[in-house]
Amino acid sequence: MQQFPALMVLLAVALGLTALARRWGLSEPLVLVLAGLALSFVPGVPDYAINPEHVLVLVLPPLLYSAALTSSTLGFRANARPIASLALGAVLVTTLVTGLVAWWLVPAMPLGAALVLGAVVAPPDAVAATSIGRRLGLPRKVMTVLSGESLVNDATALTAYRVAVATVVGTGYSLLAGIGSFLLAAGGGLVVGFAVGWAVHRVRRALSDGVLESAAGLLVPFAAYLLAEGIQASGVLAVVVAGLYLGQRSPTASASVRLQDRAVWLSADTLLEALVFSLIGLQLRAVTEGVAHQLGPLVLVGLGLTATVVLVRAVWVFLTLQLPELLFRRRAAEPWRYGAVVSWAGMRGVVSLAAAAAIPQLTAAGTPFPQRAQVLFLAFFVTLATLLLHGATLPWVIRVLGVRGQEDYTDALAEAEAAHNAALAARSRLEELAEDTPVPEEVSEHLHRAAERRSNRAWERLGRSDSELGESPTAAYRRLRGEMLAAEREVFVRFRDEGRIDDEVLRKVLHELDLEDVMLQRE
Structure with a gap:
């Protein structure tokens, strides 16, 4: 409760910066991250260390739910292959490759801890990319692929992260158990999300009260997430499925409910996005305290890992999305420029930092988690570097390549x-x-x-x-x-x-x- 005034001040400043960025036509995420970095050096600024539970329970579900509500299920089905390729394959490959590179670059880091780091930085956060894309008029197919990827990839990465952490901590996870856990988490999330969406849809139709229907909708992302997590399923997938289900059936709701929901979720998105991008920049002081004695070498490692995640995404997009169309051309091949934009939209976000902050302090044997401070710093470095790199250059890439919607x-x-x-x-x-x-x-x-x-x-x-x-x-x-x-x-x-x-x-x-x-x- 003592941190509440500081949080309100942060929200007010973040909304003010968002308003200025929109007025001047600047990238809102980029402005907020840079402002957070600057504020982290100001004496007397409160400690805004990310609480992983707050992010994963209070911030992530409403952002995912709002995005799912306005996503096209028809677009999802039409682009299922590229979305699945990026949200599943790209995340797992990035986890493995980045983990191996980190293991090689930091000799003191065990392979298990390196794979934890790989899982942490594997999922791109497409909030910034899609906001830029809407402003610059990206083709609908590109926007659908980016938004669809962002809705699902967190579930893949967080499941891989849990398996990797359990292996390091020593709770007896094997590769086979990890695959089984992933399948159960995905299946459970799908079932819970559908059940929540089905139940809420029928409750809202029975209420016949616009205010109560909108109020019930506000509970959906949190209910779906907590119910799924309570049975060891994927809360992220549950939220996404519930949002897609209710979004598809929104035409059957009353006009007043649709208008209220639109205004409420647009406002919530603006508020939460302003908060999370500000928090990313403000983490600089906290993550450098534990590694101050080896900051120089870790910065070099961070540059290597940033190059790795960027390169892996570009290669994966080319091999799985562009190359098959060039070789087989079973249908009209998409312009190669589309793939270039998708591969360059790999900004990491607050989910990576929340996952890193959630790494346990101790293993099952009571020993410190190996290289925890280094993993936290490197996760922050890759997140920040990709946000600054892609956030600053993606508009230029889109304009130079001439990728515009028709x-x-x-x-x-x-x-x-x-x-x-x-x-x-x-x-x-x-x-x-x-x-x-x-x-x-x-x-x-x-x-x-x-x-x-x-x-x-x-x-x-x-x-x-x-x-x-x-x-x-x-x-x-x-x-x-x-x-x-x-x-x-x-x-x-x-x-x-x-x-x-x-x-x-x-x-x-x-x-x-x-x-x-x-x-x-x-x-």
């Missing part, structure tokens, strides 16, 4: 087609209602114009002229327009389910429908 026109055309069909469905619904209850001519004309408004607005992006809009409706208009909006929503969801529009298009249109729906209720 989905704007395609999305506009798909949205216009869906909007046209939605307008037809809305008018058809109005005609059905008019057969039961007479509708005044003025109201009917106004409703027909309202049904065409969204369709016309979508076609305008393709060169259509403006269309006339009606005035605010009467009570009859509110009732009938609500029915028409429901019919439009069903068509957009059907188009998404049939793969004719992307989830991103659906979310944008639903947001417009939801805003109108809420305004109808408030008039």
Whole structure:
């Protein structure tokens, strides 16, 4: 409780720096990390040492859940191979190669401790990369692969980390036991995540109260994580699966819930991301205290390990994602520039530091964990180096390679087609209602114009002229327009389910429908 005021000050400063970075068009993670590094040298700044339990329980689950809510399950399925390759294969290979290099560069470090270090620095944190990608307009495929990788790779790395730590500590882990533990953790996480998502979806539908539904949603990431971890399953996978499940079914929730959830999770993301990137920079003083006598040699080792993780990712992306397409070309090969951007988006994040801080002090025999201070420093060095290297150069790489998304026109055309069909469905619904209850001519004309408004607005992006809009409706208009909006929503969801529009298009249109729906209720 005594640290609460210091935490509030840190959050306020971090949000202020985030606002300045956005105003000046700078990379927010880079600005926050550099500011944290500068503050770590200021006398009197409180000790903001990372508490691994707080990060893994209070910070990681909501960040993963929010990202999963807005991820496209269609995109996940379409890009399952590259996502699995990076989130599983790349993480395990990076763990092994980095561990072997650390073992070779630091003779005093046992192989087990070196593999722990490899697992700690193996998973990239794509938060910074995706924020840069959105700002610069990366292609949707690249964004889907990066975000999908970041949702799953932490589970792979943390499981490998636990196996490596258990081996060093001496709790009897073997390679076969480690593989079994990994499979059980992954399977358990999938089951728990699906169960939590299924249960929460049905509870929220039964509540019929927007505030309570949103409040229940706030508990999901923590409940899924803790339930899974309680049975030795992967809490990370549980959170991701629950988020994907509920995100896919968000169209069935009420408009007010979707609007509230959107605002809440955008705000939470901004707050937590500002906090974690600030904390990374502030760790400098803490991690150097235990290795001050060998700082020079460890910096050289850190440079070698940074080069290793960067090179391993680049080689892995080329061998597993680019080379097969070049050799077989079973479908149109992706531009090599896409692979270059993906390979260069390998920034490490706060999960690596939290895992390093969670390394036990003692082994089962009561002896100190070998080279713990060195592992902690090297994990910090690689995390910081990759953030600064990739964060500073990724925008330049994207611009030089000319990797820009081409989905704007395609999305506009798909949205216009869906909007046209939605307008037809809305008018058809109005005609059905008019057969039961007479509708005044003025109201009917106004409703027909309202049904065409969204369709016309979508076609305008393709060169259509403006269309006339009606005035605010009467009570009859509110009732009938609500029915028409429901019919439009069903068509957009059907188009998404049939793969004719992307989830991103659906979310944008639903947001417009939801805003109108809420305004109808408030008039």
